[in-house]
Amino acid sequence: MSVGAAEREPRDLVEADSTADAPPAPESSRRILVVEDNEDTRQSFQQLLELSLGIDVDIARDGTQALTMLAERPYSVMITDLRMPKLDGMKLIEEIQARRLPVTTIVTTGHGSIDEAVQAMRMGAYDFLTKPPDPQHLCVLVERALRERTLQDELAALRAQIGDRHAFWNVLSKCPRMFEIFELIGHIAETTTTVLIEGETGTGKEQVARAIHQASSQHRRGPFVAVHCAALPETLMESELFGHEKGSFTGAAAQRKGRFELANNGTLFLDECGDIPMSMQVKLLRVLQERRFERVGGNQAIEIDVRVIAATNRNLEVMVKEGKFREDLYYRLNVVKIDLPPLRLRPEDIPLLATYFIQKYARSGNNPPHLSQEAMERLLSFAWPGNIRQLENAMERACVTARNGIIRPENLPPDLQPKAGPGKASLRADLTRPLAEQLAEITTAFEKRYLRKALRKARGHVGRCAKISGLSRRSVSAKIAQYKIDTAAYKPK
Numbered sequence: 001m002s003v004g005a006a007e008r009e010p011r012d013l014v015e016a017d018s019t020a021d022a023p024p025a026p027e028s029s030r031r032i033l034v035v036e037d038n039e040d041t042r043q044s045f046q047q048l049l050e051l052s053l054g055i056d057v058d059i060a061r062d063g064t065q066a067l068t069m070l071a072e073r074p075y076s077v078m079i080t081d082l083r084m085p086k087l088d089g090m091k092l093i094e095e096i097q098a099r100r101l102p103v104t105t106i107v108t109t110g111h112g113s114i115d116e117a118v119q120a121m122r123m124g125a126y127d128f129l130t131k132p133p134d135p136q137h138l139c140v141l142v143e144r145a146l147r148e149r150t151l152q153d154e155l156a157a158l159r160a161q162i163g164d165r166h167a168f169w170n171v172l173s174k175c176p177r178m179f180e181i182f183e184l185i186g187h188i189a190e191t192t193t194t195v196l197i198e199g200e201t202g203t204g205k206e207q208v209a210r211a212i213h214q215a216s217s218q219h220r221r222g223p224f225v226a227v228h229c230a231a232l233p234e235t236l237m238e239s240e241l242f243g244h245e246k247g248s249f250t251g252a253a254a255q256r257k258g259r260f261e262l263a264n265n266g267t268l269f270l271d272e273c274g275d276i277p278m279s280m281q282v283k284l285l286r287v288l289q290e291r292r293f294e295r296v297g298g299n300q301a302i303e304i305d306v307r308v309i310a311a312t313n314r315n316l317e318v319m320v321k322e323g324k325f326r327e328d329l330y331y332r333l334n335v336v337k338i339d340l341p342p343l344r345l346r347p348e349d350i351p352l353l354a355t356y357f358i359q360k361y362a363r364s365g366n367n368p369p370h371l372s373q374e375a376m377e378r379l380l381s382f383a384w385p386g387n388i389r390q391l392e393n394a395m396e397r398a399c400v401t402a403r404n405g406i407i408r409p410e411n412l413p414p415d416l417q418p419k420a421g422p423g424k425a426s427l428r429a430d431l432t433r434p435l436a437e438q439l440a441e442i443t444t445a446f447e448k449r450y451l452r453k454a455l456r457k458a459r460g461h462v463g464r465c466a467k468i469s470g471l472s473r474r475s476v477s478a479k480i481a482q483y484k485i486d487t488a489a490y491k492p493k
């Protein structure tokens with residue numbers, strides 16, 4: 001059965017079910033087919049769904065008629081009985097799979113025939129309902145199935161456009177390092193393994209977590225619940241994660257479920273896990289080990305079946321060495337680790353993602369603007385400290401400010417505009433001077449910029465700066481001296 005759908009929290013607290021983010025398909029393409037041999041049931045389904053969801057619903061009395069209708073026009077969702085004359089529900093699903101018809105199927109079944117419904121789900125049905133269904137549950141489930149369909153249709157369109165190899169669910173990339181990550185996700189998707197995703201801000205950690213959730217046939221039936229640990233004050237964290245009983249502390253006016261409970265049967269995404277305070281780390285460790293916990297103020301153990309994905313833009317290994325993160329929790333989270341490369345190390349992704357974001361943000365009804373060669377060169381030469389999120393924001397702005405359907409360099413944000421002053425090499429090819437000379441200038445300017453940025457991140461610590469840059473400490477020190485960079489300026493005051 002559908003799990004957790006009825007237990008949504010306000011969006012600012014819990015982002016349940018990634019498919020909820022997907023924009024609905026155009027009304028014209030949202031159509032439901034009800035396949036049912038009992039006329040009264042058929043009609044009550046039709047009336048209820050049309051009235052409650054405002055969507056056109058067609059009806060078929062058996063599998064054979066349904067197949068004819070599915071061949072004639074697209075349907076987003078099909079609700080089918082299993083036991084019917086002529087072609088029964090199971091054979092209908094088999095045919096749909098064989099013909100690769102893009103419809104999301106919900107099966108209905110009488111009490112006592114749950115095994116058949118489970119069998120239908122193994123064959124590709126999305127979910128099942130026991131008859132007679134609770135009207136509210138039916139509508140919630142159909143809405144979820146419609147969102148699932150929209151997501152699948154969008155992904156199919158995207159894949160057709162950019163080629164299957166360059167997309168894993170919602171994660172686009174042309175970078176070989178990312179292909180290895182796609183393969184790894186493929187291996188772990190069907191397990192309940194805990195995953196740790198490390199990567200700079202905006203590299204797509206949440207996007208990858210959602211892809212893992214979607215790629216798992218088991219977990220995607222449950223919700224995806226994201227917890228942004230850095231945004232939660234320490235005093236609230238325990239009750240947010242584990243819930244509380246009524247009266248357990250001042251202000252606990254009613255019992256409340258925590259995020260672990262809300263994510264049951266799905267995925268819990270712990271974003272910025274490096275910000276979890278020490279006091280909470282020990283409690284989290286216990287839950288990960290025992291897969292059970294008590295609500296704050298409660299004494300009843302609640303068992304959960306959840307995949308935990310943790311993400312951080314900090315280096316947890318270093319935090320462990322510095323005594324800021326528990327080693328046992330680190331190893332518990334780090335069963336499978338995904339290191340997301342920053343955008344500057346995957347330049348092949350810049351044109352792919354830029355084009356994708358331009359299409360996403362193009363004003364509706366207009367053709368997406370064209371990215372000029374000069375603007376593309378500017379994108380390729382930028383270091384993208386904010387990674388994919390920064391590129392997305394830049395493309396959103398460019399779509400708004402583009403004139404005559406063309407994005408030119410001046411439509412890009414100020415960060416990407418050339419800055420006046422010495423030391424900034426221009427990327428404009430000057431044919432009056434030798435190439436080697438200009439390349440040397442560009443390299444010097446880029447090294448300086450890179451080192452300054454890395455020192456800022458490393459808070460003036462040369463060793464950490466060396467680690468970030470992948471260079472030895474000695475070469476970093478030599479370059480710092482050569483470029484006369486004052487490391488003290490980057491140390492916290």
Ligand SMILES: Nc1ncnc2c1ncn2[C@@H]1O[C@H](COP(=O)(O)OP(=O)(O)OP(=O)(O)O)[C@@H](O)[C@H]1O
Pocket residue numbers: 170171172173199200201202203204205206207208271313353388389392
């Ligand atoms: N490979 C990708 N393909 C398409 N869109 C992507 C990809 N990676 C990231 N995005 C988009 O970029 C934006 C930032 O991604 P996301 O929020 O997943 O990054 P993050 O690493 O979790 O960021 P933070 O460290 O700030 O939490 C999102 O809008 C996401 O949809």
